[in-house]
Amino acid sequence: MKIFLDTAHVEEIREAVTYGLVDGVTTNPSLVAKTGRKYVDVLKEICALVDGPISAEVISVESGKMVEEAKKLAEIHPNITIKIIMTEEGIKAASELVKLNIPVNMTLVFSPLQALLCGKIGVDFVSPFVGRLDDISNTGLNLVEDIMNIYGNYGFDTEVIVASVRHPIHVLEAAQIGAHISTLPHKVFKQMFQHPLTDIGVKKFLEDAAKIPKS
Numbered sequence: 001m002k003i004f005l006d007t008a009h010v011e012e013i014r015e016a017v018t019y020g021l022v023d024g025v026t027t028n029p030s031l032v033a034k035t036g037r038k039y040v041d042v043l044k045e046i047c048a049l050v051d052g053p054i055s056a057e058v059i060s061v062e063s064g065k066m067v068e069e070a071k072k073l074a075e076i077h078p079n080i081t082i083k084i085i086m087t088e089e090g091i092k093a094a095s096e097l098v099k100l101n102i103p104v105n106m107t108l109v110f111s112p113l114q115a116l117l118c119g120k121i122g123v124d125f126v127s128p129f130v131g132r133l134d135d136i137s138n139t140g141l142n143l144v145e146d147i148m149n150i151y152g153n154y155g156f157d158t159e160v161i162v163a164s165v166r167h168p169i170h171v172l173e174a175a176q177i178g179a180h181i182s183t184l185p186h187k188v189f190k191q192m193f194q195h196p197l198t199d200i201g202v203k204k205f206l207e208d209a210a211k212i213p214k215s
C-alpha cells in the first residue's frame, strides 16, 4: 500500500520524507487554510520535497472554470494531480482533464456508485472519505471494500486513496482490504511506528547491553 501524507504543512512533510515512506501528498482548501499561506507557494515547496503525485484541489464549482483552474495548477509541476469534487460538474470537468492527460483525483466520494462513475471516466485516483462516513454512523471502510470489488469486476485502473483517515485502525483495515493508497495526517503516520512492547524491549536491550563486559 502506498502512503500519502494528507497535509499542507511543509514542515510535517519535510520530517516524514526522511523515513523514505512517503509516496505522495494530498492537500485541500481546508488543510491549506490552516497554514495561513498561499496555495501556490505551499504546492511548490511540497513538489520540491516529494517525488510523487501531489493533489491540488480546484475551488471552482462549474466545469469550465474547474478545467481552466486545473490547467493553471497543472503548470506548477508535472507531479500535480488535480483534485476535483464529486459533483455532476466535477465529472464533466474530470472527463475533460482525462482527455488532456492531466491527472485527476476525485474527492468527496461517499458512495460506491459515485466511485463507479469516477472509474468509468478513467481518473487516476478516487478518494472515499472514511472518517466522515464513520462520523454519521456509517462504516467508512465498507465503502472502500465496495469500491475495490467494483473496480476489480471491471478492471478499472483508477487507484483508491483512503482519505479522511483519523486513526491507525483505518490504515490497517485499508491495507487488509488491499486499497492502493492511504493518505494520512502526520499524526497517524507517526502512530504507525509505535508499539509499547517495542519501547519496553528497547529499554531492556539497552540495560542489558550496558551489563556486557567491554573487554
Ligand code: G3P
Binding pocket: 006, 026, 028, 031, 129, 131, 132, 163, 164, 165, 166, 183
Ligand atoms: O483526505 C481528506 C481529509 O483531509 C479530510 O479529512 O478529517 O476533515 O474528514 P477530515
